[in-house]
Amino acid sequence: MGASIRRIRFLFRARVCECHPASGNAHILRGRHNHRHLPRLLHVRSRARRRQCQLEPLGHQIRARRPGIQLHDGALVHDRNPRSHRSVHRILHAQLLFDSKLGHRGILVRRAFDRPPRPHPPNGETLTEVAQSPSSAEHCLDSSLLTRNVSCIMSNVRVRFAPSPTGSTHIGTARTALFNWLYARHTGGTFVLRIEDTDKERNTQEALDELVDGLKWLGLDWDEGPENGGDFGPYFQSQRGDIYKTYLQTLRDSGRAYEKDGAVFFKLEGERYTEYDDYQKAEIEKVKTQPVVIDDLIRGQVTRREERDFVLQRSNGDPSFHFVNVVDDIAMKITHVIRGEDHLSNTSKHVELFNAFGVEPPKYAHLPMILKDPKDGKGKMSKRDKGALISEYKERNFLPGAVRNFIALLGWSPKDDQEVFTIEALVRRFNLDDVQKGGARFDEKKMSHLNFEHMKTLPxxxxxxxxxxxxxxxxxxxxxxxxxxxxxxxxxxxxxxxxxxxxxxxxxxxxSDTFANNEKAENKTMKKGEPIARIQEIAPKLEELSAWDKASIEGVFNRLAAETGLKPFAWFPVVRFAVSGTNSGPDFLPMLEVLGKERVLERLKRTAEKYA
RNA sequence: GUCCCGUUCGUCUAGUCAGGUUUAGGACGCAUGGAUUUCAUCCAUGAAACAGAGGUUCGAAUCCUUUACGGGACGCCA
Missing domain, CATH: 1.10.8 (Helicase, Ruva Protein; domain 3)
Incomplete structure (x- = not known):
């Protein structure tokens, strides 16, 4: 057992017989889809269902290519290639589709580990089939199983969210926190909250409180950090001065740091020369360094060259951002750095520092920027833009789950049609592989829509x-x-x-009995026809009612309709307006039922008098 | 200015790595119609995109080159 899967390809053949309304002919849709076409597959399925046609699965195959995944009786037992998470999800997802949506029994096809990965597509290959019972596929999908299996391999993952509490919490900040948190939870790793408060002038307690509140509101917790402690503390950079001094001394000892104008600079390696810099508008000393390669999980390999020495310690004695950032990542044994793309150009500095310390740099993942609505100007979204602050959503009573769901979708995609996610589903599905490269623009309408979707399903x-x-x-x-x-x-x-x-x-x-009347509704319902007559017809009949429930109320309207030959609709808008002052609201009869007999009759009477 | 990153419907995105099953899919928004009962709900239908140009190929959204455009960085801010 334990043959590793080398290629995942999800093939699907479906036969959809649909009676075309125009031609009246039955024709056949036939499709074979690989795992990239799951949306298509879903589309065919939903179309078949809509037309009440039969969808007939002709069979499908799953083959795996990525090395390092092993399926053992359908369960994931080993995984050492981060990219393969995606593939694992695909397998599980494919099985779910077949088992629960199509009612078809999943078949997992795999082939021997030692087969060459080429040619593609493989012709005439012998595939070993392993039949899966539907229940075992469900079993695969069980989140705890997935989490457990992945976490036992990846438990060394340590990510950090390192905000600087200088103002209100921004939506981009929240997203960085969320992605770090999701990655930690998905891999079973550790999520560290580290406060970068080296700039004493700009950091405030209020900003810190708001940050912590915001994270908690979004449902994010941290394994190490303020309030929780941990083995790598303290977690405030302002309290780590001694650590920075020690690390700085190491660089000085190895000749990689020097003092100038009271500050300490990092010394790049390479030939030095001076050049006029058009941006600085000055003659500047530069260094011909070897380019550094940044291994980015989202963008691939990025090559960049640092050409100017930079400050490690300011002349006032405070360490600089680049320095403390790297030192803390080393000291806290951070394995993955997930942050905004605006840091991509800084990363070459950081890699230089890691190299100077003789430490392997972490894996990087630079998230695309969140861009502002073109109405508000150009560039990345800033704290002043509408909808940019987390506190705003809290105040406007958005559901935290919806906000979390929305910002997760800003730059990340589950690769299928699902959009509404619980926090558990997010943890299960999230993967850095599926993060978008291009910048995302914030869409308030979609945020509201998602909020509504969450509101609807709330118990x-x-x-x-x-x-x-x-x-x-x-x-x-x-x-x-x-x-x-x-x-x-x-x-x-x-x-x-x-x-x-x-x-x-x-x-x-x-x-409240003192509600405002909607003018438009008033014009529509009270200014034409005979609204008062309608009220006077219905009011006494409602008054006679002994039981006040939906069915009884409906009966009253129906009987009156039968007697007069009018439709119940003749009374509905008028009555609705009388009791609510508007022409929109919940379903009509339940509304009357909930309002209660007393309120309804009183408001009918009041309205009849007012418009008489 | 220099360097880096990016670009699929108005927006978020699927498809790109491994070119062909695509009539480029979904969602939001928009438009139209429907739901014995209003509606801000629900349903249906529709309009709507591969930034441009070259190249490779029998075949390119997908690979290569290039242009344009967008974004970021270039602080003793983080």
Whole structure:
């Protein structure tokens, strides 16, 4: 057992018989898809389902190419190539699709480990088939199994999030934190929070508090760092002065650091010359160094050359960013550095430092920038741009899960059609391989949409809790509000309203008798036809009702409709307007039921008098 | 200015590494229509992209060259 899979190729043949409405002819869609075409496959499936056609799987094969993956009875047991995570997901995902969506039994096909990877496509290869029971594929997908298997190999992963608390927490900052956290959780590694507060002038306690609050709000925790401690502390750079002194001395001893104008500089190796620099507008000393190669998990190999000595310690005695960053990464045994692309050009400095210390640099992953809305100008998103601050979403009562989901999708893609992710699914699926290279632009509409998707699936008890702050802020609920009434109100609002921010205006009339009338709705319903007659017809019948539930209320409207020959619709808008002051809201009958007989009758009466 | 990174519908993206199954897929947004019952909900349908030019190839979104455009860095900020 334990044959390693060398090539994953997911082949699929489907026969879809669809009756084309125009021609009336049945025709056949036939497709063979490799693992890159999962979306296509899903599309065919959903189209078949929509047309109520039959989808007939003709068979499929999975072959694996990537070295270092082993499948053992369908389970992942070994993985040493980081790129192969993606492949593993594909296998698992493919099986899920076949087992649960298509109702087809998954077949895993693999071939011997020692076969040459070429030619492609392989002709006439003998494939060994290993039949999988559907349950075993499900078993593969079980997150704990995946996490456990991956973590036992990758548990040496140590990533850090190293913010500088100089202001409000920015969405890009939050994303860097999230990606680091996801990578740590996905691999079973360690997530370190390190505070880069070497600039005493600009760091504030408030900013630090906000940062910590923001991370917690997003559901991110850290294994080592402030509040939690750890073996590599302290985790505030301002408290690590002695460590930096020691490391600086090492560089001085080896002749890689020198003092000039009271500051300490790093000494690059190579021939020195002076040149006029157009950017500095001055004659500057430069060094002909050997280029350094940055091994970037997202961008591949990036070659860059550092040509000027840079500061390690400022003349006031404080160490500089580049220096402390590298020293801490060494001292904290960081294995992967995941950060914004704006650091890519700094990385050559960092690699030079790692080399000077004789330490292997970590793996780098430079995330694409989040760009600002062109309306707001050009360039990367800044703290002043609309929607840029995490605190803003918190204040606007966005769900943290939705915000997390959205920023995860800013630069990362699961490679299939799924968009709504729980935090567990994110951990399971996240991978640096699937991070985009190009910059992403922030789309507020999509953020709201995702928020709505999360709101819809929230269990009602959590929904109520999440809704409370917004309602309280608007003064609609208080100590005396009946919990049961609140719950039934929110239950009928949940599927209709797309943000808690809009909830007060949407549902004010449930909690207060003094709601405003929507002018447009008033013109539409009260200024034409005979609205008062409709109210006067229905009110007495509703009053007679002994049981106040949806069915009984519906019965009243239906009976009246039968008597008068009108449709129930003749009364609905008028009654809705009378009780709510608008023409939109939750489903009509449940709304009346929740409002209660007393409120409904009172408001009908009030409206009839007002418009008489 | 120098160096580095990037570029698929308006936006987020799939497909690019291993060229052919693609009529370039999905989602948001937009438009139109529908849902005995309003609607900010739901459903259906539609418009909408491989930045340009060369090359390699039987075949290029995919490989190569180049131009354009966008982004980043160039601090005793982080």
């Amino acid at each position: 009602i008890s959590e929904y109520v809790e999440s809704a409370k702050p917004a309602l309280q802020k608007a003064g609609l609920i208080g100590e005396s509000t009946d919990e049961q009434y609140l719950l039934s109100t929110l239950k009928i609002c949940q599927e209709k309203i797309d943000s808690f921010e809009n909830l007060p205006s949407f549902a004010a009339y449930f909690f």
